[in-house]
Amino acid sequence: MQTKAVEDYLKAIYELQAEGGKVSTTSLSERLSVAPASVTGMAKKLAKMKLVVHEPYQGVELTPAGEKIALEVIRHHRLVESYLAEALGVPWDKVHEEADQWEHVLSEEMEDLMDDKLGYPTSDPHGAPIPARDGTMPKADLRRLSELEAGETAVIAEVSDHDAELLRYLGELGIFPHVEVRVISSAPFEGPVTIRINGDEHALGREVAGYILVGSLR
Amino acid sequence: MQTKAVEDYLKAIYELQAEGGKVSTTSLSERLSVAPASVTGMAKKLAKMKLVVHEPYQGVELTPAGEKIALEVIRHHRLVESYLAEALGVPWDKVHEEADQWEHVLSEEMEDLMDDKLGYPTSDPHGAPIPARDGTMPKADLRRLSELEAGETAVIAEVSDHDAELLRYLGELGIFPHVEVRVISSAPFEGPVTIRINGDEHALGREVAGYILVGSLR
DNA sequence: ACCAAAAATTAGGCTTGCCTAAATCTAGAA
DNA sequence: TTCTAGATTTAGGCAAGCCTAATTTTTGGT
Ligand SMILES: [Mn+2]
Ligand SMILES: [Mn+2]
Ligand SMILES: [Mn+2]
Ligand SMILES: [Mn+2]
Numbered sequence: 259m260q261t262k263a264v265e266d267y268l269k270a271i272y273e274l275q276a277e278g279g280k281v282s283t284t285s286l287s288e289r290l291s292v293a294p295a296s297v298t299g300m301a302k303k304l305a306k307m308k309l310v311v312h313e314p315y316q317g318v319e320l321t322p323a324g325e326k327i328a329l330e331v332i333r334h335h336r337l338v339e340s341y342l343a344e345a346l347g348v349p350w351d352k353v354h355e356e357a358d359q360w361e362h363v364l365s366e367e368m369e370d371l372m373d374d375k376l377g378y379p380t381s382d383p384h385g386a387p388i389p390a391r392d393g394t395m396p397k398a399d400l401r402r403l404s405e406l407e408a409g410e411t412a413v414i415a416e417v418s419d420h421d422a423e424l425l426r427y428l429g430e431l432g433i434f435p436h437v438e439v440r441v442i443s444s445a446p447f448e449g450p451v452t453i454r455i456n457g458d459e460h461a462l463g464r465e466v467a468g469y470i471l472v473g474s475l476r
Numbered sequence: 477m478q479t480k481a482v483e484d485y486l487k488a489i490y491e492l493q494a495e496g497g498k499v500s501t502t503s504l505s506e507r508l509s510v511a512p513a514s515v516t517g518m519a520k521k522l523a524k525m526k527l528v529v530h531e532p533y534q535g536v537e538l539t540p541a542g543e544k545i546a547l548e549v550i551r552h553h554r555l556v557e558s559y560l561a562e563a564l565g566v567p568w569d570k571v572h573e574e575a576d577q578w579e580h581v582l583s584e585e586m587e588d589l590m591d592d593k594l595g596y597p598t599s600d601p602h603g604a605p606i607p608a609r610d611g612t613m614p615k616a617d618l619r620r621l622s623e624l625e626a627g628e629t630a631v632i633a634e635v636s637d638h639d640a641e642l643l644r645y646l647g648e649l650g651i652f653p654h655v656e657v658r659v660i661s662s663a664p665f666e667g668p669v670t671i672r673i674n675g676d677e678h679a680l681g682r683e684v685a686g687y688i689l690v691g692s693l694r
Numbered sequence: 695a696c697c698a699a700a701a702a703t704t705a706g707g708c709t710t711g712c713c714t715a716a717a718t719c720t721a722g723a724a
Numbered sequence: 725t726t727c728t729a730g731a732t733t734t735a736g737g738c739a740a741g742c743c744t745a746a747t748t749t750t751t752g753g754t
Contacts, residue, residue, distance in 0.1 A: 263711065283732055296712055298733055303710090315719060315732055345563065346589045356583060363577040371564045481741065501702055514742055516703055521740090533702055533749060 262362045265331045266290060267300050268309060271320055272328035280317040326393055333389040334361040334369060336382035339419075341372045343383040350383045350434075351425035384425070385416035385435035385471070403439065404451060404467035411440040412472035424469065432456045433470065480580045483549045484508060485518050486527060489538055490546035498535040544611055551607040552579040552587060554600035557637075559590045561601040568601045568652075569643035602643070603634030603653035603689070621657065622669055622685035629658040630690035642687065650674045651688065 260268075270289045274281045283301070287294040305312035309324035320328060338357040342348040348356065364372075373379075373391075380396060381387050387396040400415050414437045417428060432455050433439075442452040442459060450461040462470075478486075488507045492499045501519070505512040523530035527542035538546060556575040560566040566574065582590075591597075591609075598614060599605050605614040618633050632655045635646060650673055651657075660670040660677060669685040671678055680688075 261710075284730090292711090293713060294732065295714080295734080299711075302733095342586070346586065346593065348586075348589065352585070356586060359581040359583075360578075363581055365574060365577075367570070368560070368564065368566075368574060371566065375564065479740075502700090510741090511743060512702065513704080513744080517741075520703095 260327060263300070264304065264307075264309070265327065265362055267304060268320065268324050268328040269331045269335070271310065271318060272325060272332065275320060280319060282317045286318075329389040329393045329395060331361055333391075334364045336386055336388040337369060337372050337376070337379075338364060339382045339384070340376055340379050340388070344376055349426075350419075350429060351422040353383055354419045354422065381416075381435065382419075383435075384419040385414070386419070398473060400471040400473050402468045403441075403453070403462075403470040403472050404444075404464050406441045406444065406451075406472065408441050408443045411438060411475055413438055413475055414470060415473040416471040418469040421469075424466065428466075428470070431460050432458070438475070439472065478545060481518070482522065482525075482527070483545065483580055485522060486538065486542050486546040487549045487553070489528065489536060490543060490550065493538060498537060500535045504536075547607040547611050547613060549579055551609075552582045554604055554606040555587060555590050555594070555597075556582060557600045557602070558594055558597050558606070562594055567644075568637075568647060569640040571601055572637045572640065599634075599653065600637075601653075602637040603632070604637070616691060618689040618691050620686045621659075621671070621680075621688040621690050622662075622682050624659045624662065624669075624690065626659050626661045629656060629693055631656055631693060632688060633691040634689040636687040639687075642684065646684075646688070649678050650676070656693070657690065 267286070267290065270286055271281050274285050274289060283294050283297045286292075286297045286301075290297070301310065301312045301318050304310040304318070304324065308321055309327065310318040310320055312318045335357045338360045339353040342353045342356055343350060370391075379388060387398065389395045398415060401412070403412070403414075406412060414433060414435050416435060417425065417433065419425060428434075437455060440454045442454055444451045448464045450463055451467040452459055452461045453467075485504070485508065488504055489499050492503050492507060501512050501515045504510075504515045504519075508515070519528065519530045519536050522528040522536070522542065526539055527545065528536040528538055530536045553575045556578045557571040560571045560574055561568060588609075597606060605616065607613045616633060619630070621630070621632075624630060632651060632653050634653060635643065635651065637643060646652075655673060658672045660672050662669045666682045668679040668681055671680065671685075
C-alpha cells in the first residue's frame with residue numbers, strides 16, 4: 259500500500275500527462291502546491307520504486323505500474339464523487355474536495371459496493387470518465403467549447419472540476435454534462451463565446467469556455 | 477485540525493478512561509499497537525497541546541478540550557459504521573475497520589448528511605451510543621452478560637466491536653442489540669454461561685459473555 | 695524497610711515529506 | 725555562439741511518529 263503522498267503525485271502526473279506529454283517539476287509543484295525541490299525529491303523516490311521514469315532536468319513519465327496505481331486512485335476519486343452526488347445529494351461543486359480525501363481510504367470492498375449501488379457508472383458528476391475495474395480508461399473524442407465555430411451545436415461532455423466556484427457559476431447557467439449547447443458567436447482576439455443553452459443565451463470568457471469539453475450531437 | 481495519530485490517541489484514551497479511570501502508558505501501548513516509549517512521546521505532546529494532563533509515571537487523563545475531540549472522532553466512527561451497515565449493507569463485523577479510516581477524513585458536512593439520511597441514530601450497529609452533535613454522550617446503565625444470575629432475562633444492549641471474528645460468531649448465534657436473552661445457567665469457577673436466545677440454547681465462555689452488555693427488559 | 699520486577703521515561707535513531715537557500719543545468723535571445 | 729533567465733537539483737533542516745536500548749521510578753512481596 260502506497261502513502262497518500264505517493265498516490266497524489268501519481269494521480270497528478272497522470273492528469274498532467276493526459277494534458278500533454280512530459281511532466282515538468284514546475285507543473286507538478288504548482289498542481290500539488292509544493293516546492294519544486296520537494297517534487298524532485300519525490301520524483302527520485304518514485305523512480306526508485308519503478309513507478310515513474312525520471313530523466314533529470316527533463317521531467318517524469320509514468321511506468322505501466324505507476325499508471326495502474328494512478329488509475330486506481332482516479333477510479334476511487336470519481337466513484338466517490340458520483341456516490342456523494344447520487345446517494346447523499348452533495349452538490350457538484352462540493353464533491354471534489356471530499357473525494358480528494360476519501361480516495362485514499364476507500365477499501366476495494368467499499369469501492370465495489372458503491373459501484374453496484376450506482377449501477378456501474380462510466381462518468382462522474384463532471385462528466386469525467388471513470389476508469390473500469392480492470393484499469394481501462396474510456397477515451398472519448400472531445401473538443402473544447404472554446405474551439406467551436408459560430409453556428410455549431412454540440413453536447414456538453416465534461417466540465418473541469420478544479421475550481422469549485424466556477425462549477426457553481428456554470429451550474430447556475432445550466433451547464434452540465436449531457437446538455438445541448440449551440441454556439442451563437444465566437445468573438446475574435448480571444449473574445450467571449452456566446453452560447454444558447456436551455457433557450458437562454460450567455461457569454462462566456464474564452465478561458466472558461468476552454469474548461470468545457472463537448473462531444474458531437476447524437 | 478489534528479493529525480490522525482492525535483485523533484487515534486485521544487479516542488483510545490477516552491475509551492480506556494470509560495473502562496476505568498487513569499490511563500496507563502502500557503494500556504495505550506497495547507490498544508494502539510505501539511511501543512511504550514512512543515506513547516510517552518505522544519503523551520508529552522498532547523499535554524503540551526492541553527488535550528491531556530500527563531502525570532509522569534502515573535498516566536494521562538483527558539482535559540475537557542481533549543474529551544471534546546475524542547467525542548467528535550467517536551461520533552464520526554459510529555456514524556460511519558451505521559451508515560455503512562444501513563446504506564451499503566456492510567456486515568457488522570466489517571464496519572469497524574473501515575470506519576477506523578473514514579473517521580479521520582469525514583467532513584462535518586458529510587457527517588450531517590449521513591446523520592440525516594439515517595434519521596439521527598443514537599447507537600451504532602454494535603449498540604454503542606453515538607455522541608450527539610453537541611458532544612453529549614448518552615450514558616446507559618448496563619451490566620455484563622457474564623454477571624447475570626441463572627434465571628435472569630435481559631436485552632442485549634451492546635457488543636464489543638474490537639474483534640471481527642467474535643462478531644461473526646455472535647452474529648451466527650443471533651446475538652445482536654435489542655434481542656432478548658435469558659441466562660439458563662452460569663457455571664462457577666469462571667465457567668461458561670448458558671443462554672437461551674431466539675429459542676436456542678448456547679454456552680458462551682465467561683470472557684466472551686463479558687463482552688456483551690445487557691440492559692433491563694422493557 | 696528493602697529489593698526485585700514491572701512500568702515508564704530518556705536517549706538516540708530512522709523514515710516520510712516538506713521547506714529554504716545555494717548551486718547547477720537548459721534553452722532561448724541576441 | 726554566447727549569455728542569461730528560468731527551471732531543476734543539491735544541501736541542509738525541520739516536524740511527526742515510530743522504534744530499540746538504556747535508565748529511572750514505582751510498587752508489591754517479604
Ligand atoms: Mn488526494
Ligand atoms: Mn470530477
Ligand atoms: Mn483511526
Ligand atoms: Mn461500533
